[in-house]
Amino acid sequence: MAYDVIVVGARVAGAATALLLARAGLHVLAVDRVSFPSDAVSSHQVQVPAVARLARWGVLDRLVAAGTPPARAVRLDSGRVVLTGRYPAVDGVDALYSPRRTLLDAALVDAARAAGAEVRERFRVEDLVRRDGVVSGIRGRSGRGASVQELARLVIGADGKHSFIASAVGAEAYRSVPPRTFASYGYWSGVPLDGGELHHRAGLVAAAFPTNDNLSVVYVAAPLTEFGVARRDLPAHYLAGLDRCGDLGHRVRAGVLAERLRTTPDQPNLLRASWGPGWALAGDAGAVIDSVTAQGITHALADAESLAGAVIAGFGGTLPLASALAVRHRERDGRLRPMYDLTVRVAGLRPRRIDHALLAALARRPSEVGRFLGVLAGVVPADHYFTPRVVLPLIGSAAVDRLRG
Ligand SMILES: Cc1cc2nc3c(=O)[nH]c(=O)nc-3n(C[C@H](O)[C@H](O)[C@H](O)COP(=O)(O)OP(=O)(O)OC[C@H]3O[C@@H](n4cnc5c(N)ncnc54)[C@H](O)[C@@H]3O)c2cc1C
Structure with missing residues (x-):
């Protein structure tokens, strides 16, 4: 053989x-x-545990030598609260990369x-x-x-x-589970980022991360049910989504799209x-x-x-x-x-009341934000975090803080 x-x-x-x-x-x-x-x-986006693997296999050095920028800090904006924090480290690696x-x-x-x-x-x-x-x-x-x-x-x-x-x-x-979203992303020059950005809204998730060649990759996921209408003008739909994400739309519109926008509804x-x-x-x-x-x-x-x-x-x-x-x-x-x-x-793009309550509680507990970002990065297993034993005390203690003024 x-x-x-x-x-x-x-x-x-x-x-x-x-x-x-x-x-x-x-x-x-x-x-x-x-x-x-x-x-x-x-x-x-290559999440921290995967970057740690690439480092262990001796491949990360080549990505870094090619100028791939690390994103150590991340900002998560839910429209109601903004959390900023850093990813927990895995084997000494504490950054997400987007090669x-x-x-x-x-x-x-x-x-x-x-x-x-x-x-x-x-x-x-x-x-x-x-x-x-x-x-x-x-x-x-x-x-x-x-x-x-x-x-x-x-x-x-x-x-x-x-x-x-x-x-x-x-x-x-x-x-x-049948596909729920379609995704569009583009590479932008002139859109400097201080780490990564995640924006969660009803009917939308957006992400912006620095990548090679001084470009930023800016991604939008929208409900698949909107695809039929959106495909008439995908760039307009994409920019309209970014306009719902604080000043991200404004910053992106001030930049230059370096390559054509890519869109796919193929998300099984x-x-x-x-x-x-x-x-x-x-x-x-x-x-x-x-x-x-x-x-x-x-x-x-x-x-x-x-x-x-x-x-x-x-x-x-x-x-x-x-x-x-x-x-x-x-x-x-x-x-x-x-x-x-x-x-x-998350692909349902419908944040629940408990999600908003958790993010509001985390905004009052900055020391807890890293662990939450660890869930998004796959460092902390989601089923260990999203349990009544973890989430309810966080929400409860934030409610007590609020009552105390
Ligand atoms: C819009 C979008 C955005 C995404 N963003 C992210 C992200 O930010 N971070 C992330 O982690 N993941 C992301 N993903 C998912 C990621 O792209 C995939 O999970 C990943 O590429 C899977 O890798 P793979 O090696 O399993 O398969 P693929 O990358 O699909 O590679 C499969 C390879 O098999 C080859 N092949 C197929 N058929 C044959 C054949 N018959 N003979 C020979 N070769 C064949 C193809 O040419 C291809 O090179 C995204 C996906 C989409 C659609």
């Missing part, structure tokens, strides 16, 4: 998985139908190659090879070239939310069975959520690490591969579900 593992898709999930498997000494082929550097329809996908994905691909993985660009997978019902390889082609077959002990689909591998193996979807929410005989899924291929909480890259990198760990354990004989992949599947769902549920709720 030619390879231990073939990884289909070589962006954040795929390149990271290939990197970690190759570093463990496995014989890895990663393929992608695009060539790198390549942009993606995605803004690119362009042209930079981040290429850095991971280069690191995978340097680790010994073979990376084949402009190679489209068109079919799976099966032996006795077990996936044992891929068939595909480079450009218009002849169809090529490659074999491996395991084929990993890291091929995104419309995964060919997931549909070819019939990976069952569950916990699926679903989890999939993540493994079967001869195959496994990583990143969006296995679990995709609305971009409103900016978690996809962070999930993809965590998922790559846990999948690589399971494969190394399985091939190394620590556990049978099937057991290792089953354990990893449960770990993935346990890790992702709190953020999945929070994201689906």
